[in-house]
Amino acid sequence: MTKQFFILFLLVSLSCGSLDSDLASIPTFSYVADKWDCSEMSFFAQHELEEMGYNAQVAVCNTYPRHAWVLVVTEKRVIAVEATTMEIIPFRPDFSQVFRNSTDAMRQGIPYFEVDWWNNMEIDERDAWLLRRPGYPVPIDLRQT
Numbered sequence: 001m002t003k004q005f006f007i008l009f010l011l012v013s014l015s016c017g018s019l020d021s022d023l024a025s026i027p028t029f030s031y032v033a034d035k036w037d038c039s040e041m042s043f044f045a046q047h048e049l050e051e052m053g054y055n056a057q058v059a060v061c062n063t064y065p066r067h068a069w070v071l072v073v074t075e076k077r078v079i080a081v082e083a084t085t086m087e088i089i090p091f092r093p094d095f096s097q098v099f100r101n102s103t104d105a106m107r108q109g110i111p112y113f114e115v116d117w118w119n120n121m122e123i124d125e126r127d128a129w130l131l132r133r134p135g136y137p138v139p140i141d142l143r144q145t
Helices: 002-014 019-024 038-051 102-107
Strands: 055-061 067-073 078-082 087-089 097-099
Touching: 019 038, 019 078, 019 087, 038 055, 038 067, 038 102, 097 102
Parallel strands: none
Antiparallel strands: 055 067, 055 097, 067 078, 078 087
């Protein structure tokens, strides 16, 4: 019985927490219009949630007022997340486009400056190695001149 309890404890410890607790663990930064707004926040949250093992995508509403938020896709439902507050919100069906990540958004014509969360100087250097992986956009300061 002790061995089974230990295995169960280990599995629970290694599994992902709830989406609420995982959202609470994502660092937040102050909103700055046209620099660190809903689009950068959403693509940053999408990246962080993907790193935690979630299937996360960014939804964008192109009609006024324009807005971006995160969709977390599970086996049973799609959960909407407001990235400016890192909170689960009621599902919003009013999106115009959905993007897999920043690279997908740029390939589909979204300007670089709308998705460049990696250029936020407050983001910890812990992600610097990740940005050098194939398929990830290269930050301005890492581009060769």
